[in-house]
Amino acid sequence: MTLVRRLSAVAILVGCLLAFEIVAAFFSHSVALLSDVAHVGTDFLSALLTLVAERIARRPSTQSMSYGFARGTVVAAFVNGFSLILLSVIILGQTILRFFYPEPVQPVWMISAALVALVVDGIIVWMLMKGEQNLNIKSSFIHFLGDALVSFGVILAAVLVTVTHKPWFDPAITFVLVSVMIYTSWKIVRQSLLILMEGTPNTINLEILYDAISRLPGILAVHDIHVWAVSDRDYAASLHVVIGPKVVISETDRLLKEIEGILKERFRIVHSAIQLESHVDPEHHGFPHLKDREAFEEPSEHKDASTAYHTFFV
Ligand SMILES: [Zn+2]
Numbered sequence: 001m002t003l004v005r006r007l008s009a010v011a012i013l014v015g016c017l018l019a020f021e022i023v024a025a026f027f028s029h030s031v032a033l034l035s036d037v038a039h040v041g042t043d044f045l046s047a048l049l050t051l052v053a054e055r056i057a058r059r060p061s062t063q064s065m066s067y068g069f070a071r072g073t074v075v076a077a078f079v080n081g082f083s084l085i086l087l088s089v090i091i092l093g094q095t096i097l098r099f100f101y102p103e104p105v106q107p108v109w110m111i112s113a114a115l116v117a118l119v120v121d122g123i124i125v126w127m128l129m130k131g132e133q134n135l136n137i138k139s140s141f142i143h144f145l146g147d148a149l150v151s152f153g154v155i156l157a158a159v160l161v162t163v164t165h166k167p168w169f170d171p172a173i174t175f176v177l178v179s180v181m182i183y184t185s186w187k188i189v190r191q192s193l194l195i196l197m198e199g200t201p202n203t204i205n206l207e208i209l210y211d212a213i214s215r216l217p218g219i220l221a222v223h224d225i226h227v228w229a230v231s232d233r234d235y236a237a238s239l240h241v242v243i244g245p246k247v248v249i250s251e252t253d254r255l256l257k258e259i260e261g262i263l264k265e266r267f268r269i270v271h272s273a274i275q276l277e278s279h280v281d282p283e284h285h286g287f288p289h290l291k292d293r294e295a296f297e298e299p300s301e302h303k304d305a306s307t308a309y310h311t312f313f314v
């Protein structure tokens with residue numbers, strides 16, 4: 001099954017669960033179930049968001065969107081992760097209250113509803129686990145896994161409270177599960193924010209990249225290095241490379257190929273913009289920061305890059 005089809009099936013399943021809970025809430029007149037309807041309603045919206053983002057991501061790039069639409073999936077992951085944190089904090093607040101004002105054991109139909117939700121969320125988790133993965137899918141996966149665990153917690157708490165007559169089991173289980181949910185969604189939010197803020201991807205160390213390129217023969221200096229992620233696995237880089245005075249124009253093609261090769265093979269960077277310069281303009285910014293660097297001097301014919309720049313890193 002393709003990713004878009006799997007996500008469509010997930011949205012349909014959540015839609016069915018929502019319909020079921022609306023009917024159950026209508027017949028049981030339960031406030032608790034009604035608040036769960038609100039939750040499953042946001043689940044439905046979040047499943048739709050994941051699906052729409054993934055469909056749009058497949059569109060080809062256009063003149064106004066030259067990178068294409070893949071980053072939409074990162075925006076979706078951010079929105080999903082952030083809303084999950086908000087939701088979890090609300091649940092956590094209610095849970096803490098229940099330590100002080102314990103509620104009676106959930107009625108049978110409430111536990112049945114949790115059982116239905118557990119089955120549906122379990123199927124969704126299983127569907128999201130297989131095949132293609134990215135941050136967007138991961139955010140959805142974590143949400144439904146958390147939901148399945150919370151439903152499981154409702155059932156487990158009902159059994160434990162009935163057997164032991166200790167009402168604090170109920171909020172204690174929810175407290176643990178929701179805390180785990182906040183932690184995992186925070187990781188998704190952080191990862192998507194890093195991409196949205198044009199941060200250097202975690203897998204790339206700019207100092208290692210700097211070393212790898214500045215060591216190539218014919219290169220005097222490298223500066224104004226930027227590496228960012230277009231989507232969660234598509235990396236791009238821009239850098240300025242100062243070439244020695246003895247490098248002739250016809251050799252620069254070979255040099256560019258070599259740099260591109262290093263970026264692609266060692267750092268998985270597919271888009272690169274490399275600017276060749278014959279001298280360093282101190283106004284240029286980026287990594288390494290020229291203005292912070294005492295060792296920096298106008299590179300001369302006799303000075304090779306590794307000694308001129310070495311002092312910066314020690
Ligand atoms: Zn949910």
Ligand SMILES: [Zn+2]
Binds near residue numbers: 223224280
């Ligand atoms: Zn420059």
Ligand SMILES: [Zn+2]
Binds near residue numbers: 224225
């Ligand atoms: Zn720059």
